[in-house]
Amino acid sequence: METSRQIQRQPAWIMLASEFGESTLNEKGSGEFDPTFVITKLGAKVNRVIVSGLVERLELRETSNGSQMYQGQLRDPSGLHYFSVGEYASESMREFVVQLLDKVDSGEPVLLSMTAKARWYQTDEGAVYTSLRPEEAAIVTRERYASWLVRACAATLERLDQHQKSLNCEPTKEAMLKEGIRPEMVDGILSAQTHYGQIDTEGYRLNVMQALDIAEGKMAAATTAPPTLKLLDPDSGDDADASAGGEDLQAVILECIQAMDNGEGVDFESLVRNLAARGFTREQSEAELDTMSDDGILHEPRFGWFKIVA
Structure with missing residues (x-):
C-alpha cells in the first residue's frame, strides 16, 4: 500500500x-x-x-x-x-x-x-x-x-x-x-x-x-502620490479642448505614458492622477484606457500597468 x-x-x-x-x-x-x-x-x-x-x-x-x-x-x-x-x-x-x-x-x-x-x-x-x-x-x-x-x-x-x-x-x-x-x-x-x-x-x-x-x-x-506631469501649455486653452472628447483624452494618455514609461509601463494610479490634473475624471480615464486596450493601442504587461503597443 x-x-x-x-x-x-x-x-x-x-x-x-x-x-x-x-x-x-x-x-x-x-x-x-x-x-x-x-x-x-x-x-x-x-x-x-x-x-x-x-x-x-x-x-x-x-x-x-x-x-x-x-x-x-x-x-x-x-x-x-x-x-x-x-x-x-x-x-x-x-x-x-x-x-x-x-x-x-x-x-x-x-x-x-x-x-x-x-x-x-x-x-x-x-x-x-x-x-x-x-x-x-x-x-x-x-x-x-x-x-x-x-x-x-x-x-x-x-x-x-x-x-x-x-x-x-x-x-x-x-x-x-x-x-x-x-x-x-x-x-x-x-x-x-x-x-x-x-x-x-x-x-x-x-x-x-x-x-x-x-x-x-x-x-x-x-503615502505620497507621484508627481503630476505638466504636459500641456496652460495658456493655450488646450485643457478645455482636451476634456471635450475621447480623441483628445487618448492623445494625453499616450503623451503621459511616453513621458513616464521607464521600460515597464505606467501604473494605473499614476496615470489617473496625471489625467485628473488635466481635468479628466477617473471614470473618463478608466473608460478610455479600457477602450485603448481593446483597440490594441495599449496593453497591460502586468495587472494595472499600461504600455503603448509598438
Missing part, C-alpha cells in the same frame, strides 16, 4: 516589495505536491511571504472563464506588490476583501498586512512577473506597520550580508557553509548566482534607509 506523503508547510519570509518584485527565477520540484518557489536576487527561496503596506488599488474583475477575482496593489517604501483573491480563497478571505473594497472605494487610506503564497507568471514575450495569493490579511495601525518595516529592513540587511559573504567563496554548498552562510540560504544563493549573475545591491540598501525613515515617523513618505 502506498503511504501518503506529508506536505511540509514552508516558512514565510518578511520582505520588501522591491526584492520580491524584481525576481525572475522560479523553481518547482518534480513531485505533484512539491512547493513552488520564487528565488530573489539575494537568494531567498520564497514560497510564502509576509508583506505590509498601503492598499493603492483594489477592484473586482471578471476572468476569461467567467469567474470573479479581486486584484489589488500594495505599496511599501520600496515599490508595489500585486495580489489577487479569487474563488479559490477561503470564505473568510473573500469576506474580508469585500469589506476592504468598500473602504478603498470610499477613499479611506488602508494599511494592510498579509501572509501570502508567492506566485509568478510569464508573458508570451518572456517577461516574468510576480504576484501574491493572500492566505491571511488584516488592517493594521501605523504603529504596527512601522514595526513591520523595522523587521523587514532587518531581514533585508541579513540577506544582503549573506549575499556579500557568498562573493568571498567558491560557488559550492560546502564552501558557503564553511563561510558561515545560513543553510536555508545556500541553495537559493547558488541558484541566484547562476541565474542573475552579478547584481547591484545599492538599490536595496537605499530602500532600507527610506523604510527606516518612515518607521521613525515620516509616514507621509509611505
Whole structure:
C-alpha cells in the first residue's frame, strides 16, 4: 500500500516589495505536491511571504472563464506588490476583501498586512512577473506597520550580508557553509548566482534607509502620490479642448505614458492622477484606457500597468 506523503508547510519570509518584485527565477520540484518557489536576487527561496503596506488599488474583475477575482496593489517604501483573491480563497478571505473594497472605494487610506503564497507568471514575450495569493490579511495601525518595516529592513540587511559573504567563496554548498552562510540560504544563493549573475545591491540598501525613515515617523513618505506631469501649455486653452472628447483624452494618455514609461509601463494610479490634473475624471480615464486596450493601442504587461503597443 502506498503511504501518503506529508506536505511540509514552508516558512514565510518578511520582505520588501522591491526584492520580491524584481525576481525572475522560479523553481518547482518534480513531485505533484512539491512547493513552488520564487528565488530573489539575494537568494531567498520564497514560497510564502509576509508583506505590509498601503492598499493603492483594489477592484473586482471578471476572468476569461467567467469567474470573479479581486486584484489589488500594495505599496511599501520600496515599490508595489500585486495580489489577487479569487474563488479559490477561503470564505473568510473573500469576506474580508469585500469589506476592504468598500473602504478603498470610499477613499479611506488602508494599511494592510498579509501572509501570502508567492506566485509568478510569464508573458508570451518572456517577461516574468510576480504576484501574491493572500492566505491571511488584516488592517493594521501605523504603529504596527512601522514595526513591520523595522523587521523587514532587518531581514533585508541579513540577506544582503549573506549575499556579500557568498562573493568571498567558491560557488559550492560546502564552501558557503564553511563561510558561515545560513543553510536555508545556500541553495537559493547558488541558484541566484547562476541565474542573475552579478547584481547591484545599492538599490536595496537605499530602500532600507527610506523604510527606516518612515518607521521613525515620516509616514507621509509611505503615502505620497507621484508627481503630476505638466504636459500641456496652460495658456493655450488646450485643457478645455482636451476634456471635450475621447480623441483628445487618448492623445494625453499616450503623451503621459511616453513621458513616464521607464521600460515597464505606467501604473494605473499614476496615470489617473496625471489625467485628473488635466481635468479628466477617473471614470473618463478608466473608460478610455479600457477602450485603448481593446483597440490594441495599449496593453497591460502586468495587472494595472499600461504600455503603448509598438
